[in-house]
Amino acid sequence: MGIGERVRYRNGDGISDIQPDWGPDTTKPEITLTTPAEGATYTLNESVTADYECADEGGSGLKSCEGDVADGALIDTGSVGSKTFAVTATDNGGNTSSVSHTYSVIYDFNGFLSPVDNPPTLNLVKAGSVIPVNFSLSGDQGLDVFADGYPTPQKIACDTGVPAGSCRGDPKRQREQSHLRRE
Numbered sequence: 001m002g003i004g005e006r007v008r009y010r011n012g013d014g015i016s017d018i019q020p021d022w023g024p025d026t027t028k029p030e031i032t033l034t035t036p037a038e039g040a041t042y043t044l045n046e047s048v049t050a051d052y053e054c055a056d057e058g059g060s061g062l063k064s065c066e067g068d069v070a071d072g073a074l075i076d077t078g079s080v081g082s083k084t085f086a087v088t089a090t091d092n093g094g095n096t097s098s099v100s101h102t103y104s105v106i107y108d109f110n111g112f113l114s115p116v117d118n119p120p121t122l123n124l125v126k127a128g129s130v131i132p133v134n135f136s137l138s139g140d141q142g143l144d145v146f147a148d149g150y151p152t153p154q155k156i157a158c159d160t161g162v163p164a165g166s167c168r169g170d171p172k173r174q175r176e177q178s179h180l181r182r183e
């Protein structure tokens with residue numbers, strides 16, 4: 001019999017229920033989800049171990065504490081994008097809690113390579129020139145590495161670099177012209 005359950009007993013009038021002295025457990029388990037933290041960002045295939053724990057008050061005791069992977073096991077960083085990690089805890093009184101954190105996995109991008117200099121440098125080129133935009137993502141990640149709608153052209157103020165509205169351009173054509181260096 002678990003704590004918080006009713007007890008059946010036989011007396012002179014028949015069978016009755018009584019509530020045990022300790023009463024029912026109405027307190028939900030508490031979950032501390034440390035890793036992944038809410039809003040955390042990791043690079044593709046980064047080794048990140050889940051870190052969480054559960055605790056229960058109310059008398060019945062913790063029954064389960066389960067995350068998408070076990071505490072101390074590697075979380076999913078095998079593809080880029082937004083991901084969630086959830087932990088659910090239950091106690092022996094039937095109370096359930098769950099916590100979910102959203103995290104991001106991104107490519108291991110460390111800026112552009114020659115001939116493009118990275119911000120805050122403003123690269124000056126002759127109009128009409130073809131500029132190879134070289135960068136590394138720590139390995140061949142294929143050609144589908146751009147977010148939807150990118151790369152995209154944008155006007156800036158030459159003296160401040162502040163964006164000054166959109167300009168005409170064909171992102172698809174620019175994508176085709178982008179030159180990827182593979183390692």
Ligand SMILES: [Ca+2]
Nearest residue numbers: 027057058091
């Ligand atoms: Ca409880």
